[in-house]
Amino acid sequence: MLKVRDLHVYYGGIHALKGISLDVPEGEIATLIGANGAGKTTTLRAITGLVKARRGSIELEGRDITHWPAHEVVRNGVAMAPEGRKIFRNLTVMENLLMGAYPRKDTAGIKKDLDWVTSLFPRLKERFSQKGGTLSGGEQQMLAVGRALMSKPRLLCLDEPSLGLAPVLMAEVYRGLAKIHNEGCTILLIEQNARAALKLANYGYVMETGVIVLEGKGSDLLENEDVRKAYLGE
Amino acid sequence: MSLETFIQQLANGVSLGSLYALIAIGYTMVYGILRLINFAHSDIFMVGAYFAFFLITVFHLPWLLSAVLAIALTACVGMAIDRIAYRPVRNAPRISALITAVGVSFFLENLGLVTVGARPKPFERPELMARVVRIGPAAISGVSIWVPILSVGLVAILLYVVYRTRLGMAMRSVATDIDTTRLMGVNVDTVISYTFAIGSALAAAGGIMWACKYPQINPLMGIYPGWKAFTAAVIGGIGNITGAMIGGFLIGLIEIMAVAVFPALSGYRDGIIFGLLLVFLLVRPTGILGETLKEKV
Ligand SMILES: Nc1ncnc2c1ncn2[C@@H]1O[C@H](COP(=O)(O)OP(=O)(O)OP(=O)(O)O)[C@@H](O)[C@H]1O
Numbered sequence: 001m002l003k004v005r006d007l008h009v010y011y012g013g014i015h016a017l018k019g020i021s022l023d024v025p026e027g028e029i030a031t032l033i034g035a036n037g038a039g040k041t042t043t044l045r046a047i048t049g050l051v052k053a054r055r056g057s058i059e060l061e062g063r064d065i066t067h068w069p070a071h072e073v074v075r076n077g078v079a080m081a082p083e084g085r086k087i088f089r090n091l092t093v094m095e096n097l098l099m100g101a102y103p104r105k106d107t108a109g110i111k112k113d114l115d116w117v118t119s120l121f122p123r124l125k126e127r128f129s130q131k132g133g134t135l136s137g138g139e140q141q142m143l144a145v146g147r148a149l150m151s152k153p154r155l156l157c158l159d160e161p162s163l164g165l166a167p168v169l170m171a172e173v174y175r176g177l178a179k180i181h182n183e184g185c186t187i188l189l190i191e192q193n194a195r196a197a198l199k200l201a202n203y204g205y206v207m208e209t210g211v212i213v214l215e216g217k218g219s220d221l222l223e224n225e226d227v228r229k230a231y232l233g234e
Numbered sequence: 235m236s237l238e239t240f241i242q243q244l245a246n247g248v249s250l251g252s253l254y255a256l257i258a259i260g261y262t263m264v265y266g267i268l269r270l271i272n273f274a275h276s277d278i279f280m281v282g283a284y285f286a287f288f289l290i291t292v293f294h295l296p297w298l299l300s301a302v303l304a305i306a307l308t309a310c311v312g313m314a315i316d317r318i319a320y321r322p323v324r325n326a327p328r329i330s331a332l333i334t335a336v337g338v339s340f341f342l343e344n345l346g347l348v349t350v351g352a353r354p355k356p357f358e359r360p361e362l363m364a365r366v367v368r369i370g371p372a373a374i375s376g377v378s379i380w381v382p383i384l385s386v387g388l389v390a391i392l393l394y395v396v397y398r399t400r401l402g403m404a405m406r407s408v409a410t411d412i413d414t415t416r417l418m419g420v421n422v423d424t425v426i427s428y429t430f431a432i433g434s435a436l437a438a439a440g441g442i443m444w445a446c447k448y449p450q451i452n453p454l455m456g457i458y459p460g461w462k463a464f465t466a467a468v469i470g471g472i473g474n475i476t477g478a479m480i481g482g483f484l485i486g487l488i489e490i491m492a493v494a495v496f497p498a499l500s501g502y503r504d505g506i507i508f509g510l511l512l513v514f515l516l517v518r519p520t521g522i523l524g525e526t527l528k529e530k531v
């Protein structure tokens with residue numbers, strides 16, 4: 001589904017990604033864990049075309065998307081719930097969700113998915129005509145995930161979707177993820193909560209200062225001595 | 235002041251204000267999305283009036299058709315300016331875009347001076363605009379009646395587009411967060427292009443109606459109305475469409491009424507407004523309705 005090879009990204013003089021390679025096979029859940037500033041967000045931003053790759057390649061379903069603009073990447077089946085939620089504060093909850101479905105033309109399908117997303121996160125339903133900026137942090141997080149789902153992505157990228165969520169809401173988000181995964185959506189997940197992410201994921205990558213230092217099956221990484229010390233706090 | 239003059243001046247102020255409002259909306263929309271003060275906007279206003287002038291006098295098209303065509307042509311000019319001048323500096327530091335805008339403004343003014351000459355041209359207005367209407371004791375020119383009505387109609391269409399359509403939703407998203415809007419699959423450049431088209435169309439409509447109100451046009455005619463409309467946008471809270479409308483009407487009324495009430499001030503008509511601009515920039519740069527200005531990252 002997604003194939004990243006030797007990806008290099010710079011912010012001005014800062015060499016943020018120093019040759020990242022990763023694969024996300026169709027129908028799987030992959031996760032990217034690592035310390036703050038390791039380059040996880042940058043990796044997602046490069047995949048979605050928000051930052052330019054200096055070197056390397058990104059392939060989506062066999063097509064080279066390395067130099068595509070973000071809107072083209074998104075229109076070809078990728079959605080992202082970005083770090084920090086990035087809700088449109090001045091738009092209502094409903095408009096935020098509709099923005100997620102922006103490229104779609106199937107009005108009936110959009111209507112159906114609105115119902116579907118609000119059944120995943122019933123709280124959003126109650127606040128449909130409220131401005132996005134007035135939602136609580138956790139509600140905004142659900143809206144960010146819901147908005148990403150509205151595009152009916154084949155590859156869903158999530159940047160810390162459970163950040164700031166109470167455990168029960170986090171469980172709600174994770175149930176939502178499991179559900180869309182069962183419906184065939186491939187997922188690339190970044191999480192602060194490495195344990196939850198590795199449990200959910202088929203495969204995990206561990207990043208450190210712009211390089212991938214370790215990769216393996218989620219269950220194997222959970223058992224790994226270094227991972228346990230560095231990311232699971234044991 | 236007699237009731238008669240009061241009504242006349244009021245109508246005069248309202249019609250002037252509605253024109254400022256139309257122009258101010260263009261400033262505010264572009265600013266809201268790009269944080270760019272489009273200095274060329276006042277010249278786009280002038281271009282609109284000239285398009286109408288040539289369509290009427292050279293091509294002998296009916297007045298209304300000329301006006302509509304001129305508005306459409308000016309919208310294209312606005313899009314072209316964005317495409318040619320502003321898009322290349324979109325990711326450059328903001329000062330580059332600002333300087334580019336000043337450059338485009340000078341370019342349009344001087345292009346006008348070279349091609350059509352500095353001498354003012356008489357602008358033919360339709361009979362409806364020239365006809366005098368009686369309201370109570372006052373005789374009011376048709377312009378003062380029709381300009382506010384047409385302006386309000388145009389603004390109503392604009393508000394519909396901005397708040398009720400998919401494009402408008404995308405425009406509001408771009409104004410909040412460009413990168414996240416891209417993540418929604420929106421081609422942001424297209425949305426910006428439409429924003430310029432809409433702003434320029436409103437400026438053209440303003441320019442044509444201005445030429446009906448003051449039926450002499452020249453290549454520098456946009457400068458003063460432009461600055462005053464900019465003042466209106468600042469006073470209303472730049473980036474805020476409703477604010478620009480309120481600001482426009484306020485500026486028009488203040489300009490006319492200050493002179494009507496204190497005739498001694500008539501030489502300071504423009505000075506009063508620019509004084510107001512300075513006061514607002516110093517005391518309340520976010521304007522009446524503006525939110526706290528966020529630095530754009
Ligand atoms: N816009 C930017 N300009 C300059 N440097 C940046 C920018 N964005 C990120 N960086 C730098 O790139 C590196 C990687 O940042 P990134 O946001 O990808 O980390 P992350 O792994 O997502 O961290 P976190 O877990 O804190 O979200 C950091 O050193 C960061 O300071």
Ligand SMILES: [Mg+2]
Nearest residue numbers: 040041042083
């Ligand atoms: Mg991050």
